[in-house]
Amino acid sequence: MARYDVKTLGSDLEDMRDYFRSGKTKDWEWRNAQLKGLLSFLKQNEAQIFQALKDDLGKPQVEAYRDEIGTLVKSVRFAVKELKGWMSSKGAKMPKVALLTSGEVVPEPLGLVLIISSWNFPFGVSLEPLIGAIAAGNTMVLKPSELAPACASVLANVLPTYLDKKGVRIIQGGPEVGEKLLQQKWDKIFFTGSVRVGKLVMAAAVEHLTPVVLELGGKCPAVLDSLAPWPMKVAINRILVSKFGTCGGQACIAVDYVLVEKRLASSLVELIKVLVKDMFGEKPRESNSLTRIISKQHFSRLKSLLNDPEVKASVVYGGSMDEEHLFIEPTIILDPPLNSQIMTEEVFGPLLPIITLEKIEDSINFINARPKPLALYAFTKNQSFSKRILSETSSGSVVFNDANIQYCADTLPFGGIGESGIGSYHGKYSFDTFSHYKAILRRSYFTDFWYRFPPWNYRKLLLFEATYHFDYITLLLVILGLKRSRYRC
Amino acid sequence: MATTIGEKKVTVFGEEEAKQLVNELRVVAYDSGRTRSYSWRVTQLKNIVRMCDDSEKEVVEALYKDLAKPELEGTLYELGMIKNACKVALKELKNWIRPEKAKTSLTTFPSSAEIVSEPFGIVLIISAWNYPFLLSIDPVIGAIAAGNAVVLKPSELAPASSSLLAKLFAQYLDTSAIKVVEGAVPETSALLEQKWDKIMYTGNGRVGRIVMAAAAKHLTPVIMELGGKCPAVVDSDINLQVAMRRLIAGKWGCNNGQACISPDYILTTKDYAPKLVDALKTELERFYGKNQLESKDLSRIVNSNHFARLSKLLDDEKVSGKIVYGGEKDEEKLRIAPTILLDVPRDSLIMSEEIFGPLLPILMLNNIDESFDVINSGTKPLAAYIFTNNKKLKEKFVMSVSAGGIVVNDTTIHLAVHTVPFGGVGESGMGSYHGKFSFDAFSHKKAVLYRSFIGDAALRYPPYTGFKLRMMKALMGGSFLAILRALFRGSKP
Numbered sequence: 001m002a003r004y005d006v007k008t009l010g011s012d013l014e015d016m017r018d019y020f021r022s023g024k025t026k027d028w029e030w031r032n033a034q035l036k037g038l039l040s041f042l043k044q045n046e047a048q049i050f051q052a053l054k055d056d057l058g059k060p061q062v063e064a065y066r067d068e069i070g071t072l073v074k075s076v077r078f079a080v081k082e083l084k085g086w087m088s089s090k091g092a093k094m095p096k097v098a099l100l101t102s103g104e105v106v107p108e109p110l111g112l113v114l115i116i117s118s119w120n121f122p123f124g125v126s127l128e129p130l131i132g133a134i135a136a137g138n139t140m141v142l143k144p145s146e147l148a149p150a151c152a153s154v155l156a157n158v159l160p161t162y163l164d165k166k167g168v169r170i171i172q173g174g175p176e177v178g179e180k181l182l183q184q185k186w187d188k189i190f191f192t193g194s195v196r197v198g199k200l201v202m203a204a205a206v207e208h209l210t211p212v213v214l215e216l217g218g219k220c221p222a223v224l225d226s227l228a229p230w231p232m233k234v235a236i237n238r239i240l241v242s243k244f245g246t247c248g249g250q251a252c253i254a255v256d257y258v259l260v261e262k263r264l265a266s267s268l269v270e271l272i273k274v275l276v277k278d279m280f281g282e283k284p285r286e287s288n289s290l291t292r293i294i295s296k297q298h299f300s301r302l303k304s305l306l307n308d309p310e311v312k313a314s315v316v317y318g319g320s321m322d323e324e325h326l327f328i329e330p331t332i333i334l335d336p337p338l339n340s341q342i343m344t345e346e347v348f349g350p351l352l353p354i355i356t357l358e359k360i361e362d363s364i365n366f367i368n369a370r371p372k373p374l375a376l377y378a379f380t381k382n383q384s385f386s387k388r389i390l391s392e393t394s395s396g397s398v399v400f401n402d403a404n405i406q407y408c409a410d411t412l413p414f415g416g417i418g419e420s421g422i423g424s425y426h427g428k429y430s431f432d433t434f435s436h437y438k439a440i441l442r443r444s445y446f447t448d449f450w451y452r453f454p455p456w457n458y459r460k461l462l463l464f465e466a467t468y469h470f471d472y473i474t475l476l477l478v479i480l481g482l483k484r485s486r487y488r489c
Numbered sequence: 490m491a492t493t494i495g496e497k498k499v500t501v502f503g504e505e506e507a508k509q510l511v512n513e514l515r516v517v518a519y520d521s522g523r524t525r526s527y528s529w530r531v532t533q534l535k536n537i538v539r540m541c542d543d544s545e546k547e548v549v550e551a552l553y554k555d556l557a558k559p560e561l562e563g564t565l566y567e568l569g570m571i572k573n574a575c576k577v578a579l580k581e582l583k584n585w586i587r588p589e590k591a592k593t594s595l596t597t598f599p600s601s602a603e604i605v606s607e608p609f610g611i612v613l614i615i616s617a618w619n620y621p622f623l624l625s626i627d628p629v630i631g632a633i634a635a636g637n638a639v640v641l642k643p644s645e646l647a648p649a650s651s652s653l654l655a656k657l658f659a660q661y662l663d664t665s666a667i668k669v670v671e672g673a674v675p676e677t678s679a680l681l682e683q684k685w686d687k688i689m690y691t692g693n694g695r696v697g698r699i700v701m702a703a704a705a706k707h708l709t710p711v712i713m714e715l716g717g718k719c720p721a722v723v724d725s726d727i728n729l730q731v732a733m734r735r736l737i738a739g740k741w742g743c744n745n746g747q748a749c750i751s752p753d754y755i756l757t758t759k760d761y762a763p764k765l766v767d768a769l770k771t772e773l774e775r776f777y778g779k780n781q782l783e784s785k786d787l788s789r790i791v792n793s794n795h796f797a798r799l800s801k802l803l804d805d806e807k808v809s810g811k812i813v814y815g816g817e818k819d820e821e822k823l824r825i826a827p828t829i830l831l832d833v834p835r836d837s838l839i840m841s842e843e844i845f846g847p848l849l850p851i852l853m854l855n856n857i858d859e860s861f862d863v864i865n866s867g868t869k870p871l872a873a874y875i876f877t878n879n880k881k882l883k884e885k886f887v888m889s890v891s892a893g894g895i896v897v898n899d900t901t902i903h904l905a906v907h908t909v910p911f912g913g914v915g916e917s918g919m920g921s922y923h924g925k926f927s928f929d930a931f932s933h934k935k936a937v938l939y940r941s942f943i944g945d946a947a948l949r950y951p952p953y954t955g956f957k958l959r960m961m962k963a964l965m966g967g968s969f970l971a972i973l974r975a976l977f978r979g980s981k982p
Contacts, residue, residue, distance in 0.1 A: 021865070023889070062953035062961060070965040074596060092908040101902075103909050108891060110914070187915065195708070202705035206698050209715070211919040214708065231942040241950050279951040289951035368519065390937065392522070394607060402940040408596040412936035413604065418686065422710045424934070437921070439894035439909035440887055441902060445728040453734050454742060454776040454786040456561040 004171040006180040012169070013141070013184055017112050019166045020139045026109060027137075030164065031083060034134045037162035038127065039076045042069055048154055049123060055150040056122065058292035058326075059247065067246065068124040071408055075128060078410045078427060079135045086135065086431045092439070101443045107435040109137035111187035116143050116178065116201070118193045119294055120250045122151035125192040125215070130168070132430025133190070139167045143181055145193075146174040147294055186210050188434060192252075195419055202422075213423030213433055216416055217346045218373035219256040222403060223363045223389065225380035226264055235379040235401065236268070236275050239352075242377070242403035244330040245279065248291040249350040250298070252420075253375045255403050256347050259363040262356040269316050269334060269354070276317065276330050284329045285322065293326040293349060302328060302349040305342040318350075361385065364392050372396075372418035377403045396420050502672055507679040510640065510668065514611045517666045518638040524666050525608060525636040530582060533633045533662055534575045537626060540661040541568045541575075547653055548622055554649035555621065557789035557824075558744060566743070567622040570905060574627055577907050577924055578634045585634065585928045588937070596965060599944045606932040608636035609710075610686035615642045615677065615700065617691045618791055619747045619845075621650035624691045624714075629667070631927025637687070638666040642680060644692075645673040646791055685709050687931060691749075693843075694916055712920030712930055714749065715913055716843045717870035721752035721900065722860045722886065724877035725761040732876040732898065733768045737776060739874075739900025741827050745788040746847040747795075750872045750894075750901045753844050754833075755851040756860040762853050766831060769849075770814055773827055782817045782826040790823045790846060799825055799846040807837035808850075815847075835863070857882065864890055869915035874900045893917050 024030055042049070049069060053059040092103035113133050117126040126144050133140040144152040156170040171177065182189075182204035191201045192215040205212045222239050226232075242255045260268055280287045293299045303321060306312060311333060312319075318331035333353045336342050342353055357363060360380075367376065376395040380386055390398060396416040397406045406412055407426075415424025425433050518524055541548075548568060552558040578585075591602040612632045616625040625643050632639045641658070643651040655669040670676055681688075681703035690700045691714040704711045721736060740751050757765055777784040790796045800818060802808075808830055815828035825847050833839055833850040840850060854860060857877075864873065873892035877883055887895055893913040894903045903909055904923075912921025922930045946964075948957040956979060963971035 060951075060953045062951075062958050065958060066949070066961055066965075070961065071596075074965055092906070094906060094908070101899075103903075103906055105909055106887070111891075199705055199708060202708065203702060206701045206705060209694060209697060209701065209713070209916055209919070216708070234942045234945050237945070237950055245949075245951050281952065287952055289953045390605065391525070391607075394610070394933065395935065397936040397938070399938045400940060401942055402600075402938070405597050405600075405940065406936055406938045409591070409602060409936070409938060410594060411591040412602055412938065413934050414936065417609070417933045417935075419708055422708065424936075436891065436914040437910055438892065438914075439903050439906075439911065440897070441895070441899070441906065441909070442883075442897040443899040443902070445731045445898060453738055454559075455778070456559055456786050461561050461564060 003173045004177055006173075006177060009180060009184065013112065016139045016141070016167070016169065020109070020111055025137050025139055025167050028084065028087060030167070031087075031134055031137055032080065034163055034168065035076050035080050035083070035131065037164075038131065038134070038159075039073065039080070041159050041162040042073050042076070045154070045158055048158065049151075052148075052150040052154045053122070056119070056148040057247065057294060058290075060289050060291065062289075063246065063291060067407075068121055071124060072127050072131075074408070075131050075410065075426070075430075079131050079431070082428065083135055086428055087137075089440075101441060103439070103441050106438050106440055107136065107431070108438050110434060110436055111138060113138045113140045113188040113190065113434060114143070114181060114184075114186045115140060115190045116181075116193065117145060119145035119147035119151075120247045120252075122148040123155070126155060129190045129192075129213075129425060129430065129434075132425055133434045134168070135431045136434035138187070138434055141169045141171055141181065143171050143173065143178060146172065183207075188212070190425075190433070191215065198421070213415070213425065214421045215252065215414075215423075215425075216374070216419065216421040217252040217348070218371055218416065218420040219343075219346055220253060220373045220375045220377065220395075220403075221363070221367050222255040222258045222377040222379065223360065223367075224258055224260040224264075224268070225360050225378070225382060225385065226261060227379065227381065231379075231381070231401075232271065233275070236272055237279075238402050239377070239379075240272065240275055240279060240330075243352050244276070244290065244350050246404055248293065248328070249352075250291070250294060250348050251404070253404050253407060254348075255352070255377060256373070257343070257353040257355055259355050259357060259360070259366060261360050262358060265334065265354065265356045269332060272332055273317050276332075280330060285325070285327050290327075290330075290350070293328060296323075296326070298349070299323060299326050299328070302347075302351065305340075305347065305349075305351060306331070306333075308336075308340050308342065311336040311340050311342050361388070364388060367393050372416070372420055374416045374420035375399060375403075375406065394418070396424075502670060502676045502679060504679050504682060507683050510670070511611065511683040511685075514638040514640070514666065514668070518608070518610050523663075524633075524638050527582070527586065529663070529666075530633055530636060531579060533667065534579050534582075534630065536661045537630065538572050538575045540657050541572050544653075544657055547657075548650075551647075551649040551653045552621070555618070555647040556744065556747075556791055557787075559786045559788065561786075562742070562744065562788070563622075567620055570623055571626045571630070573905075574630045574907065574923070574927070578630055578928070581925065582634055582928075585925055591936075593938075597938065597940070599941055601939045603937050605935045605937055606635065606928070607935050609931060609933055610637060612637045612639050612931060613642065613680060613683075613685045613688045614639060615680075615688070615690045615692070616644055617749075618644035618646035618650075619744050619749075621647040622654065625654055628689050628691070628922060628927070631922055632687075632689075632931045633667070634928045635931035637931055639668070640680065641667075641669045642677055643669065643671065645671070687711070689920075689922075689930070690714070697918075712922065713913070713918045714911075714920075714922075715871070715916065715918040716749040716845070717868055717913070717917040718753040718840075718843055719750055719870045719872045719874065719892070720860070720864050721755050721874040722857065722864075722876065723755055723757040723761070723765055724857050724875070724879055724882060725758065725764075727876050727878055727898075729764060729768045730772065733765070733772045734776075735899045736874075736876075737769070737772055740849060741773075741777070741787060741847055743901060745790070745825075745827075746849075747788065747791065747845050748901070750904060751845075752849075752874055752900050753870070754840065755849065756854060756857075756863060757851060758857055759853045759855060762831060762851060766813055766829060766851070769829060773814070777827065781815065782819055782824050787824075787827070787847070790825055793820075793823065795846065796820060796823050796825070799844070799848060802839040802844065802846075802848060803828070805838040808833050808839055811850075861885070861889060869893075869913070869917055871913045871917040872896065872901070872903070891915070893921075
């Protein structure tokens with residue numbers, strides 16, 4: 001696998017900073033050209049992208065399009081359309097007292113930013129942030145994950161031919177390269193990955209007081225209320241595709257586990273078995289509709305989750321694994337012990353635990369007893385329960401009656417809270433996250449309030465007070481000498 | 490953790506106490522939901538206003554003790570601004586709390602969406618010594634408005650203010666959810682070990698790094714209001730008298746230069762410098778009289794450490810002979826008179842760190858355009874100022890100088906305008922507040938998407954086929970023609 005030579009890192013970055021200082025990347029023309037370049041890259045290399053995803057993850061084309069190419073094309077086009085508006089300054093209302101003062105807030109790029117992406121959506125989570133960084137006028141370095149080498153190679157070798165290499169650099173490499181990158185001075189670091197590495201990234205950012213966005217993970221719960229047969233079928237389909245039909249469950253927003261009332265559990269399991277078969281057939285491995293596990297390491301991790309004897313005993317469907325082909329079939333586990341690893345860490349694989357509760361309302365306490373997830377999914381028609389979930393739980397996002405689909409929304413901030421992350425992006429939020437909103441106030445030389453300046457006396461104090469309270473009457477009265485100071489005079 | 494010193498048992502705020510404090514607040518913030526109620530937030534904000542009104546005299550006295558701060562500065566720049574912030578919050582809170590509707594598109598059709606502001610939970614606010622009330626209470630207002638439980642750690646370098654804050658908060662606010670922890674490094678460290686949902690720090694970059702490192706352990710988001718060398722570029726052909734008055738008001742009129750947004754140094758041309766210095770001298774005398782070392786309208790230096798630091802800047806041999814005004818010091822009274830240094834070298838001590846005091850160096854340039862290089866060669870400041878009537882210069886400054894905020898033809902006033910965000914960039918900080926920005930700073934913007942069970946697209950689900958791929962492409966591409974084409978072609982390969 002190609003690896004970037006870190007010896008030249010220092011001077012390479014200095015060149016990029018010089019390029020930023022030249023002001024080229026601030027021009028709308030430059031940003032627009034890069035975005036259009038990205039669009040061309042996506043459209044003209046679809047076959048190569050599909051192939052790379054197949055090589056690294058065995059990802060089916062529909063998933064690749066739905067989750068990566070399609071959403072990226074959508075996001076780039078949205079950014080191109082909105083860019084001028086995003087770049088424009090926004091006037092800020094001034095109080096009347098601030099006569100002949102104008103205020104505005106202007107977005108400016110931060111400078112040189114670092115984007116580190118993960119392996120599960122190697123194009124998606126590399127290029128979504130890139131869109132924001134470009135739109136905001138920065139220069140940037142992207143380090144794709146080495147665990148998806150074919151994709152990293154396409155990004156490092158093909159993508160640059162569509163972009164201005166002086167302003168956008170793709171650097172390949174493993175942890176050592178990552179470490180070296182983190183030691184440099186950046187104006188922002190955008191990281192998608194695990195909690196463990198997220199903490200390292202933020203700790204590294206301290207040295208230069210670099211602000212960070214961390215898109216991490218967590219256990220995204222799906223609360224499944226009792227529903228009539230047809231909505232129940234829709235709900236389960238949506239849960240199943242979120243889990244098994246999205247990178248084999250290796251997605252930060254995939255449904256991690258399901259919460260359901262005890263009395264519904266057995267019929268739920270039966271229904272799931274039917275629907276899983278509809279989706280993946282009798283021999284899931286031959287369905288060409290399942291992404292495989294990314295690496296032997298992750299495979300072992302998932303294997304050990306299932307090898308816990310109490311967990312193994314709770315498997316009600318699936319469970320078969322093929323280590324050679326890194327394949328695990330869709331697996332359902334009913335009520336594994338809550339202290340088992342499968343329930344204490346993010347699953348990130350095609351294993352779906354179902355946890356039963358006495359009452360579905362108990363799910364609120366259940367969720368609150370655990371770290372805040374990136375997303376919370378609730379399938380219910382009960383309005384008051386919905387309201388309670390919304391106000392009594394905390395998560396990056398909440399989706400009612402579906403899962404994963406919030407990823408496609410250009411108008412919703414996508415990000416976590418607590419252990420699921422810091423900051424957000426998508427749509428204008430991507431632009432915002434890579435911008436500094438600078439306040440600008442302009443004054444004229446007229447209209448200075450003489451009482452603004454020392455020497456201080458109590459009359460000036462009163463005048464100021466009136467000014468601050470926008471109390472124009474008192475102001476006038478004091479000026480005219482008609483109102484006595486409430487202070488000693 | 491209590492230790493015995495002599496005969497007295499002294500309770501120290503250590504790890505145990507910090508842990509207990511945080512646990513207590515978690516119960517309040519999460520389980521009881523008290524801080525989330527609109528009426529609770531309104532009550533606290535109204536009580537802050539009352540607190541300010543009732544305690545004006547005490548606050549002014551504490552500020553005098555800690556900083557010899559003139560009464561007007563204390564009343565206006567601290568209490569006045571605090572009350573204003575409360576009034577803005579009280580007036581706007583309903584609007585701020587209301588979820589923001591978000592447009593939805595074809596890709597999530599049919600759906601409706603909104604963005605809900607929810608409190609982070611429990612928030613730690615560490616404030617500074619120079620505006621001990623403003624920099625403590627202003628962030629607290631934001632945290633309360635957003636529905637959080639708060640712990641405030643005021644600066645120990647302003648002890649009278651710190652203890653008055655503790656007393657007033659206990660008297661006027663809901664102590665089960667809003668707490669003050671006084672102390673120095675040990676207490677702050679104990680607090681920083683805990684897991685907070687958000688931390689806001691106002692102060693310097695050195696301690697800022699310590700705070701951020703502690704936050705990183707728990708993945709706690711931070712706001713940092715730091716400092717920097719705020720430059721003031723003074724062009725020729727301006728109303729010099731007004732400009733100098735405003736400069737003085739922003740420098741010595743703000744805690745005698747000990748403010749994060751005080752103009753730190755001046756950049757002007759060689760030709761204009763003499764006029765500038767004369768005007769400064771005239772106005773300084775008009776404001777502060779002849780005996781400026783003892784002027785009651787100027788704060789003193791906060792403590793002997795900072796006094797020594799500032800003295801060192803003046804003693805630097807690189808600036809010997811450069812003092813053109815002032816320079817008087819009184820170590821016992823911790824006073825330094827307004828001091829102007831002309832033509833200081835760029836590698837002098839005074840130009841290498843934030844001054845934070847009543848010393849004003851003036852750099853002389855051949856022409857005013859050279860100021861951009863000077864400013865851009867340093868770290869990004871919290872604020873940058875320019876006095877000019879030259880439209881092109883104004884625009885170039887505004888567009889190319891990166892700073893937290895920029896003011897043209899004045900200094901520091903953006904602090905008082907709640908409709909613009911106040912915060913730094915780069916070394917001067919991250920995040921911003923004031924007005925709605927305070928509410929946003931302490932809120933998690935939770936995306937909420939409502940989908941119905943109708944409108945389920947089978948093409949989302951496996952088994953994946955070529956037809957589904959084509960339909961998906963067409964739908965995501967948003968082109969109706971493509972959709973029709975895909976439908977027409979059907980599942981023919």
